[in-house]
Amino acid sequence: EPEVTQTPSHQVTQMGQEVILRCVPISNHLYFYWYRQILGQKVEFLVSFYNNEISEKSEIFDDQFSVERPDGSNFTLKIRSTKLEDSAMYFCASSETSANEQFFGPGTRLTVL
């Protein structure tokens, strides 16, 4: 069964460093998303991406965040200068169309020291 994959599973970084989280969405899906979940809190939407551009973003997704689809299979989230409060699980998701359910990856645990 096709699934969304994410790498790395755990990333530890120093405050102020840049990190790139990687995702491989399900191959025939066209819509891609990033969410995050701070420990013990709700899953929160960050950004959605379609046709090589951002279609929607939340207030969390400020200038330090960016997304990219560098090739036909990968979808990345970059955090330019990490802060302690960026520590969270980051989930990538994809959907076939804008009307379908979103399928989530296993997540990347980001720890900022």
Add this chain to the structure above:
Amino acid sequence: EDQVTQSPEALRLQEGESSSLNCSYTVSGLRGLFWYRQDPGKGPEFLFTLYSAGEEKEKERLKATLTKKESFLHITAPKPEDSATYLCAVEPPGRRALTFGSGTRLQVQP
């Protein structure tokens, strides 16, 4: 502001003891309501989508229902492997961003 409230926060059941989880929402013109299962340290696993009041979906021991203000996830004769956090999420009209509730943490004891 769209709100999703799940109750109870935590639920402990004996194996075979049926129960229901609640998700109430305040969204104008709901486009879809989704149920996910999340195991510790893992990503949400899709269970059901409901689009209109009166709709029901079933999968094994789980059944999801939807009214105009809330959704229920009924668990019939649960097993220990059903232990997980169950998340409800809504999709407002014209948006793809899912708004999640805090989840119900279900523990099924043998």
